[in-house]
Amino acid sequence: MRQIVLDTETTGLSAAGGDRIIEIGCVELLNRKLTGNNKHFYLNPERDSHEDALKVHGISNEFLRDKPKFAAVADELLEYLSGAEVIIHNAQFDVSFLNKELELIGREPLSAFVGSVTDSLAMAKELFPGKRNSLDALCDRLEVDNSGRTLHGALLDAELLADVYINLTRGQDALLIDAGSEDTEAGTTIRVDLSGFELPILLANEQEDAAHQDLLKQLDKSSGGKTIWRTLEIFVA
Incomplete structure:
Protein backbone atom coordinates (compact mmCIF):
# COMPACT_ATOMS: atom_id res chain seq x y z
CA MET A 1 0.00 0.00 0.00
CA ARG A 2 1.62 3.24 -1.18
CA GLN A 3 0.49 6.52 0.35
CA ILE A 4 1.76 10.05 -0.20
CA VAL A 5 1.24 12.70 2.46
CA LEU A 6 1.11 16.05 0.69
CA ASP A 7 1.04 19.70 1.69
CA THR A 8 1.24 22.99 -0.20
CA GLU A 9 1.95 26.61 0.58
CA THR A 10 0.30 29.29 -1.54
CA THR A 11 0.28 33.01 -2.27
CA GLY A 12 -3.19 33.34 -0.74
CA LEU A 13 -6.44 31.56 -0.08
CA SER A 14 -8.21 31.51 -3.45
CA ALA A 15 -7.10 29.41 -6.39
CA ALA A 16 -10.13 30.64 -8.34
CA GLY A 17 -9.12 34.23 -7.54
CA GLY A 18 -5.65 33.81 -9.04
CA ASP A 19 -3.55 32.68 -6.09
CA ARG A 20 -0.85 30.14 -6.89
CA ILE A 21 1.21 27.38 -5.27
CA ILE A 22 4.68 28.37 -4.07
CA GLU A 23 5.76 25.15 -2.32
CA ILE A 24 4.86 21.44 -2.46
CA GLY A 25 6.03 18.88 0.08
CA CYS A 26 5.42 15.13 -0.24
CA VAL A 27 6.28 12.26 2.11
CA GLU A 28 6.00 8.62 1.02
CA LEU A 29 4.57 5.85 3.20
CA LEU A 30 4.86 2.24 2.09
CA ASN A 31 2.81 -0.16 4.21
CA ARG A 32 2.51 2.68 6.73
CA LYS A 33 6.27 3.07 7.04
CA LEU A 34 8.23 6.20 6.13
CA THR A 35 10.52 5.39 3.21
CA GLY A 36 12.52 8.63 2.95
CA ASN A 37 11.51 8.86 -0.73
CA ASN A 38 10.14 12.40 -0.41
CA LYS A 39 9.61 15.23 -2.88
CA HIS A 40 9.97 18.94 -2.28
CA PHE A 41 9.54 21.84 -4.69
CA TYR A 42 9.71 25.61 -4.36
CA LEU A 43 7.86 27.27 -7.24
CA ASN A 44 7.78 30.65 -8.89
CA PRO A 45 4.09 31.62 -8.70
CA GLU A 46 4.47 34.55 -11.13
CA ARG A 47 2.81 36.82 -8.61
CA ASP A 48 3.50 38.11 -5.11
CA SER A 49 2.14 36.51 -1.96
CA HIS A 50 -0.50 38.33 0.05
CA GLU A 51 0.77 39.94 3.23
CA ASP A 52 -1.24 37.57 5.44
CA ALA A 53 0.13 34.55 3.56
CA LEU A 54 3.69 35.80 4.06
CA LYS A 55 3.07 35.85 7.81
CA VAL A 56 2.05 32.19 7.66
CA HIS A 57 4.81 30.67 5.50
CA GLY A 58 7.55 33.33 5.62
CA ILE A 59 8.70 32.59 2.05
CA SER A 60 9.64 35.88 0.44
CA ASN A 61 8.71 36.88 -3.09
CA GLU A 62 12.39 37.51 -3.83
CA PHE A 63 13.36 33.96 -2.81
CA LEU A 64 10.91 32.51 -5.34
CA ARG A 65 11.93 34.65 -8.32
CA ASP A 66 14.45 32.11 -9.72
CA LYS A 67 12.52 28.98 -8.80
CA PRO A 68 10.93 26.76 -11.49
CA LYS A 69 7.34 27.27 -12.54
CA PHE A 70 4.78 24.56 -11.91
CA ALA A 71 4.86 23.44 -15.55
CA ALA A 72 8.53 22.53 -15.17
CA VAL A 73 7.93 20.08 -12.30
CA ALA A 74 4.46 18.81 -13.22
CA ASP A 75 5.59 15.60 -14.92
CA GLU A 76 7.94 14.68 -12.07
CA LEU A 77 5.24 15.37 -9.49
CA LEU A 78 2.51 13.45 -11.29
CA GLU A 79 4.77 10.44 -11.88
CA TYR A 80 5.61 10.43 -8.17
CA LEU A 81 1.93 10.63 -7.16
CA SER A 82 0.73 8.15 -9.78
CA GLY A 83 -1.70 5.57 -8.38
CA ALA A 84 -1.04 6.44 -4.74
CA GLU A 85 -3.50 7.29 -2.00
CA VAL A 86 -2.79 10.97 -1.32
CA ILE A 87 -3.35 12.16 2.25
CA ILE A 88 -3.93 15.90 2.76
CA HIS A 89 -5.09 17.92 5.76
CA ASN A 90 -8.06 19.98 4.56
CA ALA A 91 -7.81 18.33 1.16
CA GLN A 92 -10.32 20.56 -0.58
CA PHE A 93 -7.97 23.54 -0.25
CA ASP A 94 -4.82 21.88 -1.61
CA VAL A 95 -6.63 19.93 -4.32
CA SER A 96 -8.30 23.11 -5.61
CA PHE A 97 -4.87 24.70 -6.03
CA LEU A 98 -3.32 21.63 -7.64
CA ASN A 99 -6.26 21.34 -10.04
CA LYS A 100 -5.94 25.01 -10.99
CA GLU A 101 -2.22 24.62 -11.66
CA LEU A 102 -2.92 21.55 -13.80
CA GLU A 103 -5.70 23.37 -15.65
CA LEU A 104 -3.35 26.26 -16.45
CA ILE A 105 -0.96 23.90 -18.25
CA GLY A 106 -3.71 21.97 -20.02
CA ARG A 107 -3.60 18.83 -17.87
CA GLU A 108 -6.36 16.73 -16.33
CA PRO A 109 -7.29 17.23 -12.65
CA LEU A 110 -5.43 15.44 -9.87
CA SER A 111 -8.03 12.65 -9.60
CA ALA A 112 -6.97 11.40 -13.04
CA PHE A 113 -3.48 10.54 -11.77
CA VAL A 114 -3.84 9.38 -8.16
CA GLY A 115 -5.61 6.37 -6.67
CA SER A 116 -7.61 8.39 -4.14
CA VAL A 117 -7.47 11.44 -1.88
CA THR A 118 -7.96 11.13 1.89
CA ASP A 119 -8.74 14.20 3.97
CA SER A 120 -7.10 13.81 7.39
CA LEU A 121 -9.01 16.84 8.68
CA ALA A 122 -12.34 15.10 8.00
CA MET A 123 -11.00 11.99 9.75
CA ALA A 124 -9.92 14.03 12.78
CA LYS A 125 -13.29 15.79 13.02
CA GLU A 126 -15.01 12.42 13.08
CA LEU A 127 -12.68 11.07 15.77
CA PHE A 128 -12.57 14.27 17.86
CA PRO A 129 -15.89 16.09 17.32
CA GLY A 130 -16.09 19.57 18.79
CA LYS A 131 -12.34 19.84 19.33
CA ARG A 132 -9.66 21.83 17.54
CA ASN A 133 -8.27 19.68 14.75
CA SER A 134 -5.58 21.87 13.22
CA LEU A 135 -2.25 20.18 12.54
CA ASP A 136 -0.72 21.78 15.63
CA ALA A 137 -3.66 20.69 17.80
CA LEU A 138 -3.43 17.12 16.52
CA CYS A 139 0.32 17.06 17.12
CA ASP A 140 -0.30 18.02 20.74
CA ARG A 141 -3.14 15.54 21.17
CA LEU A 142 -1.32 12.63 19.53
CA GLU A 143 2.09 13.44 21.03
CA VAL A 144 3.82 14.27 17.75
CA ASP A 145 6.80 16.58 18.28
CA ASN A 146 6.18 19.82 16.36
CA SER A 147 8.63 21.97 18.32
CA GLY A 148 10.48 22.83 15.11
CA ARG A 149 7.38 24.32 13.47
CA THR A 150 7.55 28.09 13.89
CA LEU A 151 6.23 28.83 10.38
CA HIS A 152 4.25 26.71 7.95
CA GLY A 153 6.44 24.78 5.50
CA ALA A 154 5.12 22.23 3.02
CA LEU A 155 7.70 19.49 3.60
CA LEU A 156 7.85 19.89 7.39
CA ASP A 157 4.04 19.94 7.59
CA ALA A 158 3.83 16.82 5.39
CA GLU A 159 6.31 15.04 7.68
CA LEU A 160 4.29 16.01 10.76
CA LEU A 161 1.03 15.00 9.09
CA ALA A 162 2.49 11.59 8.22
CA ASP A 163 3.12 10.94 11.93
CA VAL A 164 -0.32 12.33 12.84
CA TYR A 165 -2.02 10.14 10.22
CA ILE A 166 -0.27 6.99 11.45
CA ASN A 167 -1.40 7.76 14.99
CA LEU A 168 -4.95 8.59 13.85
CA THR A 169 -5.31 5.25 12.09
CA ARG A 170 -3.31 3.04 14.45
CA GLY A 171 -4.96 -0.33 15.06
CA GLN A 172 -7.99 0.18 12.82
CA ASP A 173 -7.75 -2.75 10.41
CA ALA A 174 -4.41 -4.42 10.94
CA LEU A 175 -1.59 -4.86 13.37
CA LEU A 176 1.87 -3.96 12.09
CA ILE A 177 4.81 -5.54 13.87
CA ASP A 178 8.52 -4.84 13.40
CA ALA A 179 10.00 -8.34 13.43
CA GLY A 180 13.61 -8.87 14.36
CA SER A 181 13.66 -12.57 15.19
CA GLU A 182 16.02 -15.18 13.77
CA ASP A 183 13.36 -16.27 11.26
CA THR A 184 12.77 -12.81 9.82
CA GLU A 185 14.99 -10.10 8.51
CA ALA A 186 15.42 -7.24 10.99
CA GLY A 187 12.99 -4.44 10.26
CA THR A 188 10.58 -6.64 8.27
CA THR A 189 6.98 -5.44 8.50
CA ILE A 190 4.42 -8.17 9.11
CA ARG A 191 0.75 -7.39 8.43
CA VAL A 192 -1.61 -9.38 10.62
CA ASP A 193 -5.20 -9.46 9.40
CA LEU A 194 -7.49 -9.06 12.41
CA SER A 195 -10.74 -9.62 10.52
CA GLY A 196 -10.66 -13.36 11.23
CA PHE A 197 -10.48 -12.97 15.00
CA GLU A 198 -13.69 -13.27 17.01
CA LEU A 199 -13.36 -10.88 19.93
CA PRO A 200 -15.04 -11.87 23.21
CA ILE A 201 -17.98 -9.78 24.42
CA LEU A 202 -17.57 -8.78 28.05
CA LEU A 203 -20.89 -7.79 29.63
CA ALA A 204 -21.06 -5.37 32.55
CA ASN A 205 -21.90 -6.87 35.92
Whole structure:
Protein backbone atom coordinates (compact mmCIF):
# COMPACT_ATOMS: atom_id res chain seq x y z
CA MET A 1 0.00 0.00 0.00
CA ARG A 2 1.62 3.24 -1.18
CA GLN A 3 0.49 6.52 0.35
CA ILE A 4 1.76 10.05 -0.20
CA VAL A 5 1.24 12.70 2.46
CA LEU A 6 1.11 16.05 0.69
CA ASP A 7 1.04 19.70 1.69
CA THR A 8 1.24 22.99 -0.20
CA GLU A 9 1.95 26.61 0.58
CA THR A 10 0.30 29.29 -1.54
CA THR A 11 0.28 33.01 -2.27
CA GLY A 12 -3.19 33.34 -0.74
CA LEU A 13 -6.44 31.56 -0.08
CA SER A 14 -8.21 31.51 -3.45
CA ALA A 15 -7.10 29.41 -6.39
CA ALA A 16 -10.13 30.64 -8.34
CA GLY A 17 -9.12 34.23 -7.54
CA GLY A 18 -5.65 33.81 -9.04
CA ASP A 19 -3.55 32.68 -6.09
CA ARG A 20 -0.85 30.14 -6.89
CA ILE A 21 1.21 27.38 -5.27
CA ILE A 22 4.68 28.37 -4.07
CA GLU A 23 5.76 25.15 -2.32
CA ILE A 24 4.86 21.44 -2.46
CA GLY A 25 6.03 18.88 0.08
CA CYS A 26 5.42 15.13 -0.24
CA VAL A 27 6.28 12.26 2.11
CA GLU A 28 6.00 8.62 1.02
CA LEU A 29 4.57 5.85 3.20
CA LEU A 30 4.86 2.24 2.09
CA ASN A 31 2.81 -0.16 4.21
CA ARG A 32 2.51 2.68 6.73
CA LYS A 33 6.27 3.07 7.04
CA LEU A 34 8.23 6.20 6.13
CA THR A 35 10.52 5.39 3.21
CA GLY A 36 12.52 8.63 2.95
CA ASN A 37 11.51 8.86 -0.73
CA ASN A 38 10.14 12.40 -0.41
CA LYS A 39 9.61 15.23 -2.88
CA HIS A 40 9.97 18.94 -2.28
CA PHE A 41 9.54 21.84 -4.69
CA TYR A 42 9.71 25.61 -4.36
CA LEU A 43 7.86 27.27 -7.24
CA ASN A 44 7.78 30.65 -8.89
CA PRO A 45 4.09 31.62 -8.70
CA GLU A 46 4.47 34.55 -11.13
CA ARG A 47 2.81 36.82 -8.61
CA ASP A 48 3.50 38.11 -5.11
CA SER A 49 2.14 36.51 -1.96
CA HIS A 50 -0.50 38.33 0.05
CA GLU A 51 0.77 39.94 3.23
CA ASP A 52 -1.24 37.57 5.44
CA ALA A 53 0.13 34.55 3.56
CA LEU A 54 3.69 35.80 4.06
CA LYS A 55 3.07 35.85 7.81
CA VAL A 56 2.05 32.19 7.66
CA HIS A 57 4.81 30.67 5.50
CA GLY A 58 7.55 33.33 5.62
CA ILE A 59 8.70 32.59 2.05
CA SER A 60 9.64 35.88 0.44
CA ASN A 61 8.71 36.88 -3.09
CA GLU A 62 12.39 37.51 -3.83
CA PHE A 63 13.36 33.96 -2.81
CA LEU A 64 10.91 32.51 -5.34
CA ARG A 65 11.93 34.65 -8.32
CA ASP A 66 14.45 32.11 -9.72
CA LYS A 67 12.52 28.98 -8.80
CA PRO A 68 10.93 26.76 -11.49
CA LYS A 69 7.34 27.27 -12.54
CA PHE A 70 4.78 24.56 -11.91
CA ALA A 71 4.86 23.44 -15.55
CA ALA A 72 8.53 22.53 -15.17
CA VAL A 73 7.93 20.08 -12.30
CA ALA A 74 4.46 18.81 -13.22
CA ASP A 75 5.59 15.60 -14.92
CA GLU A 76 7.94 14.68 -12.07
CA LEU A 77 5.24 15.37 -9.49
CA LEU A 78 2.51 13.45 -11.29
CA GLU A 79 4.77 10.44 -11.88
CA TYR A 80 5.61 10.43 -8.17
CA LEU A 81 1.93 10.63 -7.16
CA SER A 82 0.73 8.15 -9.78
CA GLY A 83 -1.70 5.57 -8.38
CA ALA A 84 -1.04 6.44 -4.74
CA GLU A 85 -3.50 7.29 -2.00
CA VAL A 86 -2.79 10.97 -1.32
CA ILE A 87 -3.35 12.16 2.25
CA ILE A 88 -3.93 15.90 2.76
CA HIS A 89 -5.09 17.92 5.76
CA ASN A 90 -8.06 19.98 4.56
CA ALA A 91 -7.81 18.33 1.16
CA GLN A 92 -10.32 20.56 -0.58
CA PHE A 93 -7.97 23.54 -0.25
CA ASP A 94 -4.82 21.88 -1.61
CA VAL A 95 -6.63 19.93 -4.32
CA SER A 96 -8.30 23.11 -5.61
CA PHE A 97 -4.87 24.70 -6.03
CA LEU A 98 -3.32 21.63 -7.64
CA ASN A 99 -6.26 21.34 -10.04
CA LYS A 100 -5.94 25.01 -10.99
CA GLU A 101 -2.22 24.62 -11.66
CA LEU A 102 -2.92 21.55 -13.80
CA GLU A 103 -5.70 23.37 -15.65
CA LEU A 104 -3.35 26.26 -16.45
CA ILE A 105 -0.96 23.90 -18.25
CA GLY A 106 -3.71 21.97 -20.02
CA ARG A 107 -3.60 18.83 -17.87
CA GLU A 108 -6.36 16.73 -16.33
CA PRO A 109 -7.29 17.23 -12.65
CA LEU A 110 -5.43 15.44 -9.87
CA SER A 111 -8.03 12.65 -9.60
CA ALA A 112 -6.97 11.40 -13.04
CA PHE A 113 -3.48 10.54 -11.77
CA VAL A 114 -3.84 9.38 -8.16
CA GLY A 115 -5.61 6.37 -6.67
CA SER A 116 -7.61 8.39 -4.14
CA VAL A 117 -7.47 11.44 -1.88
CA THR A 118 -7.96 11.13 1.89
CA ASP A 119 -8.74 14.20 3.97
CA SER A 120 -7.10 13.81 7.39
CA LEU A 121 -9.01 16.84 8.68
CA ALA A 122 -12.34 15.10 8.00
CA MET A 123 -11.00 11.99 9.75
CA ALA A 124 -9.92 14.03 12.78
CA LYS A 125 -13.29 15.79 13.02
CA GLU A 126 -15.01 12.42 13.08
CA LEU A 127 -12.68 11.07 15.77
CA PHE A 128 -12.57 14.27 17.86
CA PRO A 129 -15.89 16.09 17.32
CA GLY A 130 -16.09 19.57 18.79
CA LYS A 131 -12.34 19.84 19.33
CA ARG A 132 -9.66 21.83 17.54
CA ASN A 133 -8.27 19.68 14.75
CA SER A 134 -5.58 21.87 13.22
CA LEU A 135 -2.25 20.18 12.54
CA ASP A 136 -0.72 21.78 15.63
CA ALA A 137 -3.66 20.69 17.80
CA LEU A 138 -3.43 17.12 16.52
CA CYS A 139 0.32 17.06 17.12
CA ASP A 140 -0.30 18.02 20.74
CA ARG A 141 -3.14 15.54 21.17
CA LEU A 142 -1.32 12.63 19.53
CA GLU A 143 2.09 13.44 21.03
CA VAL A 144 3.82 14.27 17.75
CA ASP A 145 6.80 16.58 18.28
CA ASN A 146 6.18 19.82 16.36
CA SER A 147 8.63 21.97 18.32
CA GLY A 148 10.48 22.83 15.11
CA ARG A 149 7.38 24.32 13.47
CA THR A 150 7.55 28.09 13.89
CA LEU A 151 6.23 28.83 10.38
CA HIS A 152 4.25 26.71 7.95
CA GLY A 153 6.44 24.78 5.50
CA ALA A 154 5.12 22.23 3.02
CA LEU A 155 7.70 19.49 3.60
CA LEU A 156 7.85 19.89 7.39
CA ASP A 157 4.04 19.94 7.59
CA ALA A 158 3.83 16.82 5.39
CA GLU A 159 6.31 15.04 7.68
CA LEU A 160 4.29 16.01 10.76
CA LEU A 161 1.03 15.00 9.09
CA ALA A 162 2.49 11.59 8.22
CA ASP A 163 3.12 10.94 11.93
CA VAL A 164 -0.32 12.33 12.84
CA TYR A 165 -2.02 10.14 10.22
CA ILE A 166 -0.27 6.99 11.45
CA ASN A 167 -1.40 7.76 14.99
CA LEU A 168 -4.95 8.59 13.85
CA THR A 169 -5.31 5.25 12.09
CA ARG A 170 -3.31 3.04 14.45
CA GLY A 171 -4.96 -0.33 15.06
CA GLN A 172 -7.99 0.18 12.82
CA ASP A 173 -7.75 -2.75 10.41
CA ALA A 174 -4.41 -4.42 10.94
CA LEU A 175 -1.59 -4.86 13.37
CA LEU A 176 1.87 -3.96 12.09
CA ILE A 177 4.81 -5.54 13.87
CA ASP A 178 8.52 -4.84 13.40
CA ALA A 179 10.00 -8.34 13.43
CA GLY A 180 13.61 -8.87 14.36
CA SER A 181 13.66 -12.57 15.19
CA GLU A 182 16.02 -15.18 13.77
CA ASP A 183 13.36 -16.27 11.26
CA THR A 184 12.77 -12.81 9.82
CA GLU A 185 14.99 -10.10 8.51
CA ALA A 186 15.42 -7.24 10.99
CA GLY A 187 12.99 -4.44 10.26
CA THR A 188 10.58 -6.64 8.27
CA THR A 189 6.98 -5.44 8.50
CA ILE A 190 4.42 -8.17 9.11
CA ARG A 191 0.75 -7.39 8.43
CA VAL A 192 -1.61 -9.38 10.62
CA ASP A 193 -5.20 -9.46 9.40
CA LEU A 194 -7.49 -9.06 12.41
CA SER A 195 -10.74 -9.62 10.52
CA GLY A 196 -10.66 -13.36 11.23
CA PHE A 197 -10.48 -12.97 15.00
CA GLU A 198 -13.69 -13.27 17.01
CA LEU A 199 -13.36 -10.88 19.93
CA PRO A 200 -15.04 -11.87 23.21
CA ILE A 201 -17.98 -9.78 24.42
CA LEU A 202 -17.57 -8.78 28.05
CA LEU A 203 -20.89 -7.79 29.63
CA ALA A 204 -21.06 -5.37 32.55
CA ASN A 205 -21.90 -6.87 35.92
CA GLU A 206 -24.71 -5.49 38.12
CA GLN A 207 -22.40 -3.11 39.99
CA GLU A 208 -20.89 -1.71 36.79
CA ASP A 209 -24.33 -1.36 35.19
CA ALA A 210 -25.64 0.51 38.24
CA ALA A 211 -22.65 2.87 38.16
CA HIS A 212 -23.25 3.47 34.46
CA GLN A 213 -26.94 4.24 34.98
CA ASP A 214 -26.04 6.64 37.79
CA LEU A 215 -23.62 8.47 35.50
CA LEU A 216 -26.29 8.73 32.78
CA LYS A 217 -28.72 10.22 35.30
CA GLN A 218 -26.14 12.82 36.33
CA LEU A 219 -25.46 13.78 32.69
CA ASP A 220 -29.18 13.96 31.97
CA LYS A 221 -29.73 16.19 35.00
CA SER A 222 -26.88 18.55 34.08
CA SER A 223 -28.25 18.94 30.53
CA GLY A 224 -31.79 19.69 31.70
CA GLY A 225 -33.18 16.46 30.28
CA LYS A 226 -31.88 17.14 26.77
CA THR A 227 -29.59 14.13 26.41
CA ILE A 228 -29.89 12.13 23.19
CA TRP A 229 -30.91 8.89 24.91
CA ARG A 230 -33.74 10.71 26.72
CA THR A 231 -34.98 12.08 23.40
CA LEU A 232 -34.83 8.61 21.86
CA GLU A 233 -36.74 7.10 24.77
CA ILE A 234 -39.54 9.64 24.24
CA PHE A 235 -39.50 9.01 20.49
CA VAL A 236 -39.69 5.22 20.90
CA ALA A 237 -42.45 5.52 23.49
